[in-house]
Amino acid sequence: MIGGADRDVLTDPLRLRSVRRIVGGPLPDDAFDRVAMLVRTLVDAPMGAVCLVDAERQVLAGQAGVPDPLASAREMPLTHSFSRHVVAAGAMQIISDVRTDPRMRDNPAIHEVGAIAYAGAPITDPDGLVVGTLCAIDQEPRVWTPSEIALLSELAEVCSSEVCLRIARAAAEEDRRAAEDARRAAEDARRAAEDARRAAESAHHQLELLAQLTESLAATMDVDEAMRRLCRIATAALADWCVVAVAEGPAGSARVAVADGPAGSARVTAAHRDPARAGDMERLTATATGSRADLRAMMLAVRRAGRTVRTSNGDADLRSRISDADLAAITARAGFGASMIVPIVSPVRRRPLGALLLVKRPEREAFTASEEWTAAEIGRRAGLAVENSRLYREQRHMAEVLQRSLLTELPAIPGIELHARYLPAQDGAAVGGDWYDAFAQPDGSVMVAVGDVSGHDIEAAAGMGQLRNLVRGDAYGRNDEPGELLTALDQALFGLRVGASATMVLARVRRSRAGYTVGFANAGHPPPLLLLPDGSVEVWWVQPEPLLGLLPYEPRTTTQRHVPPGSTLVLYTDGLVEDREQLIDDGIARLSAVLGDAAGRPTDDLCNHLLAAAPRRSDDIALLLIHLT
Structure with a gap:
């Protein structure tokens, strides 16, 4: 039985309109299925699902590991839905055992699919209305870890970006059809649709970039390899060259961002879009870890500030702060135009771990606000990769110590x-x-x-x-x-x-x-x-x-x-x-x-x-x- 307050949220017309714009029916969706598979793999849960909730039913827009017949039907009544509680509450729901939760303990899905532990993060439309959830389901009681919750939240934001993209496309299509009613209105609608198309393409490009980065970083537990992958993706999509620095902590673990004192040891990786500049990037990496590492000091300042620093194409302030002659020559050959320095932040501990410098050649336009947002998202995902690597190394070290002791x-x-x-x-x-x-x-x-x-x-x-x-x-x-x-x-x-x-x-x-x-x-x-x-x-x-x-x-x-x-x-x-x-x-x-x-x-x-x-x-x-x- 759905209470009055919950019913009001579920039947909100604006929210239902967004749901209808996202999905037309209980059909397989490759994009959401891939996200559900990422949840199942990275969180190590038997089931992952992207759920869209309307007033009467829940549609599985994406699923991985859900048993039949539910996996084939792709929909269920709200009586079987855990995700409706996320929609009603407007916030993530983390349940170790749904059988102990008064709201969920009578849910038929407990017996039909063996759902016991549930973690669901909200998926929102452009107005912030919760249209569904990205959830992980286990078939036994489970205490969800902070890193698993953070990863689920990050992937839910990726789903929200996809939802916003689809809604923008649907809205553009509605505008186009309405514009056909009158010649003048049709022309206005055409221009609006074209603007929406360009915005949608930009959003789609950003979504693809972030999804590619997330998948690439999740495939390795080695910090150096993760930073090399980050550099390759960043130079291919955003900048002509980049430098990423993550500090070394005790025993080789990445603990904080670029070290505060001379004794600190930073992992530094640099890459250029032009393969002919590979040698320069190797020398830049060596210079950036030296005693006169001007770039390292600049990136440290960004880490301390905790926010992105963006310069325009004609701003020479950043270049003027490079006093090392070798470093200045390398950056000049690489092309030092518009730049951004983005902090790399742990999404689990909310601590800065390093910084990412992105640079365009002088002939290119300055970074846009959209590119700044994308760069900030890259920093967040890089932080998650560093945290995962740190946890993996710590666990592996403890396992090896245990083995040797036995x-x-x-x-x-x-x-x-x-x-x-x-x-x-x-x-x-x-x-x-x-x-x-x-x-x-x-x-x-x-x-x-x-x-x-x-x-x-x-x-x-x-x-x-x-x-x-x-x-x-x-x-x-x-x-x-x-x-x-x-x-x-x-x-x-x-x-x-x-x-x-x-x-x-x-x-x-x-x-x-x-x-x-x-x-x-x-x-x-x-x-x-x-x-x-x-x-x-x-x-x-x-x-x-x-x-x-x-x-x-x-x-x-x-x-x-x-x-x-x-x-x-x-x-x-x-x-x-x-x-x-x-x-x-x-x-x-x-x-x-x-x-x-x-x-x-x-x-x-x-x-x-x-x-x-x-x-x-x-x-x-x-x-x-x-x-x-």
Whole structure:
């Protein structure tokens, strides 16, 4: 049931006219579908939608991830609409669990599409009336982060720009049809329509530019690459050349704008529309980071002021403030006409992060108010890219610290050399479930292990830590064979409800009269390799046994092998042998060949040689070498 006040807002004639001008019916719309897909991808939500709300229904002008039949129908009654509450309130609505909200808890969409968490930002027409929402929907309770809310708000402004463009076009078309009623009125309407067309084309160009920039910056988490992309887009659309500066904070993070003191270190990137000026731009970049960086000081002043500084073509004030001779010569060759310096501001923390200098050649016209607005939007989107990069680097650093803290410091054992490596996957998270371990037993034997918990995230690393500690705690001080220890580990994982499945090789190394005896058990893991003193390589294939962490398995077996002194036992995870274009057996054969060719190398150097021969990594790698002297 819609209350009286809400009904008045929903049935406002001016608002409904804007809605009708935007969309004629429940039809697919490529532009809004792309924005909905951006929401789904960047916010990491199951569903993203661009919703337009009239008096009786809600139209899905754009959608990504919405299930059928709603995705095909593209419309729903207002009883199923969360977005009508945004329209009625005239403000963003952020709901972690709609089932706890008195306004939304009876909405049928909760059961029909599994909508639980909702975040909706208003889309407005040129008069500021809310015609719909850009929303993200999750199928479980969720606390929306400030960066997700800021991103949703930014993309809603992009939708609002598109809405204004469509309304302007519709209004121009209405004026054109009305002008046909009379010859004089038709001429007046034609001129008005032409003006509206030019304004619409300008607005459309700006929308395309900002959408291209947003998509390009969202595709990288590297600040330097993001700034290079920004420069390329800015010089192609607005200026002849540009300089962007973002300051470095502690540990390489972009924390503030161009640094206030001489100790500050700024990331500076410059680009020119003319490829022949690439060398000048490289020298400008080097000069702008030097001790006499005049441009850097000017951009710092803009950062402090927090607003755009625009100069006309004939204004020589900015050029006159360049005292560095090399910099003055470079800017003169580049062409120093009309200019703008725009602050780069974080949309999350509302703090300036840097500045963007845009310059036209002297023969070109000055920057317009529309171009200034576009430049300011570029600064805002650049700020969002810098913030995303900063958060990504911080999270990746924490993940790497966690991973390193969970790996074992190898013990020093007389007669046995231990060397290990861990490398995260080249793509994706920097933390995973691969690990290695080695420790001496009171009876003089040595336990060694390599394993791989399923997954490549914090949960996998946590599961790895639990599993490693269970192995250590259960095995230390016991004389059981590895098969018996893994059987007990199976029971512990099942009984303690440790939600982790893993592959693993566990081995016990004992000295014997003629060398060493190695007993090992293999739970679904790639086979160990043994490099013999004569350079030959043995692959220790055994009958496959299931992964750890599944239902209780019958007693596991232990395989005993005699190993002569001077041999090197190699334990590894599948990231060292996996290749998407090969079977894993081919990868193991390749690794065996590399190992044999490297016979005679020092053990530590052998580790590096094996890693260098690995294929492009899509998985983590843990490697443990046990050289038996």
